[in-house]
Structure formats: C-alpha cells, structure tokens
Amino acid sequence: MRKFVTVYAVLGILFMASFLFGNDATAQTILTGDVEGGSALLRGLKSFWRFTGFANIAIGNIIMIFAGLFFIFLGIKYNYEPLLLVPIGTGIIIGNIPFIDQAMGVQLGMWGENNTGFQIGIYEKGSVLNYLYFGVVKGIYPPLIFLGIGAMTDFSSLISNPKLMLLGAAAQLGIFATFIGAMALGFEIHEAGAISIIGGADGPTAIFASSKLAPHLIGSIAIAAYSYMALVPVIQPPVIRLLISKKERLIRMKPPRAVSKTEKILFPIIGLILTLFISPTAIPLLGMLFFGNLLKESGVTERLADTARTKLIDIVTIVLGLTVGASTQASVFLTFESINIFVLGAASFVVATAGGLIFAKVMNLFLSPENKINPMIGAAGVSAVPDSARVVQHEGLKSDPSNHLLMHAMAPNVSGVIGSAVAAGIMISFLM
Template structure:
C-alpha cells in the first residue's frame, strides 16, 4: 500500500513538473526570455497605435498580433530555422511547421503581395495619370529616395541585398517592400514591414515640413489647368500597354506590375464586375489578414532587438523624406521649361510616393493652406498612382541586379 502511494505521489509530482516546464511562463525565464517580453510590449504598443490612433490599422493590427503570437513562448506557431539562409528547408518542414509557417509560404513565395496588387489595381483610377502623362516623371522622381538610401545603407556596412530591401521603404509601398525583402533579405522582413507601414501612416506628419521647406508661397498657390476627360478606351488600353512595356523592358517587375494592371483592367473593362468587386473586397481582406499575421511572425526578438533595426528605421524615414523631396524638386525644374498656363504646382510632386491616396490628400491640404480656392487632389492623384508603378519598377530593377 505504502509503495503504491509513494509511486502515485511521484507520478503526480513529475506530471506537475512537466506541466510547469511546458508553460509559456517557464519559457519567459529561459533563453531570450527578456527579449520575448520586450517584443510582446512592442506588439501591444503597435496594437495601441492601430486601434487608438488608426495608424494603417488594416495591416498594422494584424502585424502586431502576429508579432504577439510568435513571441509567446511555447506557442510553436513560427520557426525561423525552417527558413534559415533565405531558403525553405522542405526536408524538415512538415515535421516541425506550425500554423504561421504554412501561412508564411505565401510571403516567401511572393503570393500575397501580388494578390494585394490585384486588389489595389481594381481600386485605382489611372485617369489623372493618362490625362497628364508628365505625372509619370514626378512618380519616377519620387523613387530617388530608394536608390540613394540603397547606396547609403551599403556604405554603412549592410550587404547589397539588405541595402536594397532597406531602400525600398522609400517607395512608401508596403506590399512591394514585403515582396522585395522576402526575396533579398528575409531576415529583415519584420523591421522593414513595420517601418514601411508606420511611415505610410505618418505621411501627413513627415511630408508637410519637407514640402513647405522646398517651395515658396507663390509656388504653393499655383493653380493648374483642369484635366481633360479620359475615354473608356484609353483606360482599357492603358493597363495592357503598361504590362507589355514593363514585361519587355524589366521582366523582374512583371509579377507586381502585371497583377496591378490585371486588377485595373477588371475595373475598367466593365464586363467582370463580380470579379472586380471580389478582388477589391473579399480577396483583399483575406490576403491582408494572412500577410499581416505572417509578416508580424517574423519579428522575433533575435531579428528585431539589435542595432541594425534602429538603423533600418532611421534609413527608412530618410528614404521616404528624399523620395518626397525628389518629386517636389523635379516639379520645380519642370516649371523652368513650362509656360505660365502649364505650370505645375510643386506640391503634387510629393504625391509621387506610393501611399495612395494619402499622399495626394496631403498635397491638397497644403495647397489649400496657401490658397483655399486651390484644388490639387485630382492633379496629385496622377503622380500618386504613377508612384505605385514606379515603386514596383524600382523593385524590379533591384531584383535584376541583386536577386
């Protein structure tokens, strides 16, 4: 009897000990426990920004929650070793993979960003760009921040692949940043995604001081001629022509640009309304959830809590600022060669970054501060949508050289 009681007592104690060791609380005090606590706090802070201040909530909320899940000890939802070295280790994948590992394959294989571009294209009106083709130049000029930051990051000791991934933040295009980084520098995906979407949300804070510093009050008061009407035929031909040109000149940019133009063609052709509405709503919503969760899952303590992350955040805002300045300065240069009736308000140049339509709204707001009767929104939408194409092309150029 006594032997049986003793054996039963030992079994209970061993079971309790095993249970305690398996809890996440025990994991907090194991290896890098403090790092997990810090990252959990960061996740809560990002959730606060998304919910309270509405900073890009559709993606920042899911990214923050993915960050929370991956840093909860013992959850085993995401395993960095399965994607070590930038490759998917299929030999051990099935045996070790958790839920987020499977979902992350959509990021790693470039599926989610391209699907989001289909939805973005279906929600984009390229009419202002077609009506004023000069907007293409402003959208291209705003990408200068990408390449200048690439050079700067490389000079600071980042590898060419890492420098390219950091530079793309300057395009203010979250899906493009994720697409390029997942290919070139997947270990930086968490910090770069957080930086890209945070700066997109901070467009109304970052851009206005730069815009005012580079323009005079007289320039901000420039009123532009009304845009000409754009026919349906032009809007249908535009995505087809752009797809063919980009595919022939820069094949590496075709996945993003092709998906963007497919979505736009669905919208403009008028014969597949059901598909157009689906990619704008249901498809976009589903992909955003998966993309946000899995990108957030890459933000582990090891990847996030190091000096390189701080450099990425600083270089990202510099890239964004230089992109804003590039668009404004090119508009000023173009005015030297334009007649008075064709002058461009330099404020619309800042909309050449890809934050649609937020950057265009900032141009409108700053223009009306100078002259309440000035309406720049539609003019600014031209460079704004050109910036979406421009950032995808910039990503394609970096992939061509570094991929």
C-alpha cells in the same frame, strides 16, 4: 479606463513574478524538474509552469509585445493605416508569446530529437503560421495585393496629364539613396538592394524584393516599410513646408480633362506591355496590377474586379499583416541590423518626398504660367496610395481652403506604384 489599467497592472505583475520566480531557489528547483518524491500535483504544477509563457519570458519579448500594442494603438486611436497596423500589431504580439519549441524541448530533456514539439511557432516547420508565412517568404502575397490595387485604382488623372508620371519617377530617388546608405552601413549588396525598396514607400513591393534578395530580412524590412507608410501624415508635412514656399503652395492647377472609356481600357494594356518589356522581372507585380485595372475598366468583368478589390485583397492583407508581424520574434528581430533598417527607412521616406517636391519645382521652370503645377503634388510621388495624396490635399487646403489638389496628386501617386515596382524589378535583375 480603469479596466485597461487593471489588465495592464495584472500583466505587469505576472511578468515581474516570472523574473522573480526564476531567482528563487525553491522555484528554480520546480522549474528544472529536480523534485524528488514530489506529489503528483506538484509535478503537474511544475509541468504546467514550464510550458507557460511566464516561465520562458525574456526582456526582448516584453519589448516586442509593447511594440505590437503601440502599433494597435496608432491604428485605432489615430487611424494610421489601421488595416495594416492592427493585423501587424496583433501578429507582433502572437510572435512574441514565449513557448518551448522543439529545440528547447530537446535541450531541456523534455522529449527526444524525433519529437516535433507543438508546431505552433511561425518558424517551426509544419505549423499553421509557418504555412501561412510561406506566402510571404516566396513572394506570393504581394502580387495578389497588386491585383486588388489595380482593380480599385482609377488612372484617369494620370492619363489626362501624363507628364505627372515624372514626379512618380523622381520620388524613386529614395530607393537609390537608401541603397547607397545601406552599403555605407555595411550591408551585403543583396541585402542593400532589398532594404532600398523601402524608399519606394510600397510595402508589398519591399516584401517581394526581399523574398528574392534577402529572405532573412523580410520581417525587418516589411515592418519598417509598413510603419513608415502609416506615418506618412507625420513625415511628409514638415518636408513639404520646408521645401515649398507659401507662394508656390497657392498655385492652382487646371482641372484634369475628361478621359474616355477607350483610353481607360488601353492604358493597362499599353502600360503592361511597355513596363514589362523594360523590366521583365517585375512581371508578378505589374502584370497583376494592370490585369486588375483591366478587369475594372473593361466593363464586362465587374464581378471579378469586385472580388479582387474587396474580398481577395482583404483576405491577403489579413494574412500578410498577421504573419509579417508574427515573424518579428525578439530573438530574430531585435538586432542592430533591424535598427539600421529602421533608420534607413525614415531617411528614405524623407529623401523620396524631397525628390518629388524638388523635381516638381524644376518642372515649373519649363512650363508656361497657365500650365504650372503645384509643387506640393510631388510629395505624392511616393507610392503610399492614397495616403500621400491625402497629405497633399490636406496641406493644400491649409494654404487655401478652396484649392483642392487630391485628383492632381493621384497622378504621381499611382505612377509611384508603377515606378517602385519597375525599380524593384531592375534592382532584382542587377543583383540576382
């Protein structure tokens, strides 16, 4: 613990020194290069200092660096989506280390306009980070993640009880509520469409829609979507307890029926054709999702399915998380737009959760006593797989330690993935 305190103390001293140094007349002379007859050593030190992050630090960079550290803390300490928050948090730190870019170098007279600079920033053409970020801007990574999700998802619970798909559809209320809210806050209609997908609780889908509708908001939208996905265990339980009575939480559901291999093979094929005829603009996402699931269920492409659900999705997740985090440079990210997007994101998750819960209660009005569903599984309609299903399981066990709802909750959970992709496709087709 003392080591961590020492490290943070040193960082704090260096940050403060950078500001104090900038206020000292002599130091400022060295920074601006107004040194006549200085020794070679002094000129070398001056040049070295000008290129350090401490000489170029701004308060916004410090705020974002601490935000990145907070993401890493949440991922490691509380296990909140560590596979997402640790890469994103690290990316935020990387993206907010200040350096002299090409434009600043020209402005300071350090090099000519034809000098490309160091090419290290994510927004500098030719840099490694910029090339990696290309996959985010052009929507390349989300379909690859959907391929992996399809290869690791078991749709048996949905196939055995298809009516639970309605809960996944009901939870998409968050998308349309967020769209209305974004318009009310003054966002342009294409921006509102991109922001609205946060309500689907699906990070890859939000990034894909943003790449088509509002590329300049990808960073803010992605960070908001993934942040609230990680906070599902914090956001959803209070909403569940508020809307679902103690008696309703004790409802026991019949065990799901056994699903045949033939049904499992036919589901991705039928789902592929049906959903893509409804929303062809969702082909990159749903096409990959159902293709990945077919690889898993066919029984003859296990090697491909294993690659998709392990190595491929891991590599894409690393690159996606790191570059999305790095895109949050303070000068780009710390705006009123980003604040509004975060507020809308929090509201959209609450509305989406409430939509699934309320619709489950409405469904029970038309079901016989032996077929009633536990309304808590409606919260799993948001497509944060499998976290929202785990939340339902946890809340169910708190009410009745012998009532296991995980398998039932997975049905609306996976249907929420499909529903959010369809909703995004429809939104894109309306606004493009």
